[in-house]
Amino acid sequence: MPFECLHDSPPYRVDFLDGAGEDxxxxxxxxxxxxxxxxxxxxxxxxxxxxxxxxPRRALFVMDADRSWTNDPGFAPALRTALEQVTARxxxxxxxxxxxxxxxxxxxxxxxVLKIDTVLALGPQYAVAPGVVPGETRWSDxxxxxxxxxxxxxxxxxxxxxxxxxxxxxxxxxQAMPFPRAAHIDHLIFPELxxxxxxxxxxxxxxxxxxxxxxxxxxxxxxLRIASAAGxxxxxxxxx
Numbered sequence: 001m002p003f004e005c006l007h008d009s010p011p012y013r014v015d016f017l018d019g020a021g022e023d024x025x026x027x028x029x030x031x032x033x034x035x036x037x038x039x040x041x042x043x044x045x046x047x048x049x050x051x052x053x054x055x056p057r058r059a060l061f062v063m064d065a066d067r068s069w070t071n072d073p074g075f076a077p078a079l080r081t082a083l084e085q086v087t088a089r090x091x092x093x094x095x096x097x098x099x100x101x102x103x104x105x106x107x108x109x110x111x112x113v114l115k116i117d118t119v120l121a122l123g124p125q126y127a128v129a130p131g132v133v134p135g136e137t138r139w140s141d142x143x144x145x146x147x148x149x150x151x152x153x154x155x156x157x158x159x160x161x162x163x164x165x166x167x168x169x170x171x172x173x174x175q176a177m178p179f180p181r182a183a184h185i186d187h188l189i190f191p192e193l194x195x196x197x198x199x200x201x202x203x204x205x206x207x208x209x210x211x212x213x214x215x216x217x218x219x220x221x222x223x224l225r226i227a228s229a230a231g232x233x234x235x236x237x238x239x240x
Contacts, residue, residue, distance in 0.1 A: 035067075120215055201230065
């Protein structure tokens, strides 16, 4: 099924894949591998439930051509416009958000705009604003272009949103550890992985689809079991 564009107002584009069921997954793109090209939809298989009984699940794909970490003011209108079009066709019961790196940060920010029930955030930055995380320069080619930070640090979802944070310990602890602890947040650390290895590792093991299923079902025991099998340690039990 081809992607359907529901919103295209630079820098934001939102594409849609229709499907069955009452749930919706919103997947936010990272900066991507080629800085010279617009970002493309990510987590297509995970969002649509490919390989699971939920396939094809409805999914939105949010891309930011400027890689602004949601700081461009068009972020909220893009989300609201797209969701209104989806719900006009058929009601939505639950909404999940997923993303990697900048996409994970965007998924967290989306909880400040929409009523999102669960977030699966892989390697979200705690902050990309200068000086907040000392020594952080990995994304400076893009973040140096941001003139006004709407979100100097990652927005923390409300208590009604089950939030799953995942970080690789090899190079992401400085970004991971400032995130607060809360009853509605499960923070998972992968001791053997780095920032760029986390998503490929989970995809290769089939863990992402299972984690998304568990998140939508509210099945914390299953999600933690899948994550543990993939090498995760709960933050409260992690020792650097």
